[in-house]
Amino acid sequence: RKEVEQDPGPFNVPEGATVAFNCTYSNSASQSFFWYRQDCRKEPKLLMSVYSSGNEDGRFTAQLNRASQYISLLIRDSKLSDSATYLCVVSNQAGTALIFGKGTTLSVSS
Amino acid sequence: EAGVAQSPRYKIIEKRQSVAFWCNPISGHATLYWYQQILGQGPKLLIQFQNNGVVDDSQLPKDRFSAERLKGVDSTLKIQPAKLEDSAVYLCASSLDSNTVSDTEAFFGQGTRLTVV
Numbered sequence: 001r002k003e004v005e006q007d008p009g010p011f012n013v014p015e016g017a018t019v020a021f022n023c024t025y026s027n028s029a030s031q032s033f034f035w036y037r038q039d040c041r042k043e044p045k046l047l048m049s050v051y052s053s054g055n056e057d058g059r060f061t062a063q064l065n066r067a068s069q070y071i072s073l074l075i076r077d078s079k080l081s082d083s084a085t086y087l088c089v090v091s092n093q094a095g096t097a098l099i100f101g102k103g104t105t106l107s108v109s110s
Numbered sequence: 111e112a113g114v115a116q117s118p119r120y121k122i123i124e125k126r127q128s129v130a131f132w133c134n135p136i137s138g139h140a141t142l143y144w145y146q147q148i149l150g151q152g153p154k155l156l157i158q159f160q161n162n163g164v165v166d167d168s169q170l171p172k173d174r175f176s177a178e179r180l181k182g183v184d185s186t187l188k189i190q191p192a193k194l195e196d197s198a199v200y201l202c203a204s205s206l207d208s209n210t211v212s213d214t215e216a217f218f219g220q221g222t223r224l225t226v227v
Contacts, residue, residue, distance in 0.1 A: 043218035043219060043221055044201075044218050045218070046217075087153075096165070098214070098216055101152050102150075102151050103152050
């Protein structure tokens, strides 16, 4: 089983749609969780950290389920500018590197 | 604040040649990473430094790849000899201190796009 697994998509949605991405991780001892965004031919950038209590940043909501080892990202009211690849990222313990999933591609059309 | 600087941006070499990439992390960041990103995949860790010590190089193909971070600041990644399958984007990233959970956020450079022909 891969350490971090994501549905690669692509997800093709119209503007204004709500879309959800899922991610599972294999190491139950994982401590830190993130969603990164990567635009075509650009470097990954942190979108948001994911906390056990769930967290929201504008149109973006991240959830963590430690029992199921599952992370989600919900995007409401999709914009054209949301088109990108979304990378699920896990850090197993303090001092270790970030482990990236393959990414989920989102394409928002008008 | 200046970000992570990498050079060159692009490199084309023939197989069996050698190549070197350079990275200057954000000032004050103790942790430095080199990732390899093949088209259509997520970044894969090659090596992690904490200051000038290696924390994790378990996925570095040591027969051809080497990296160093002298003085705990700049870093270079070298491939010698290159193979066709080394064609990828090589991303350097830094974080304030990976030993502190709250300081784990990694900031990436723009990457070096390597094409081996």
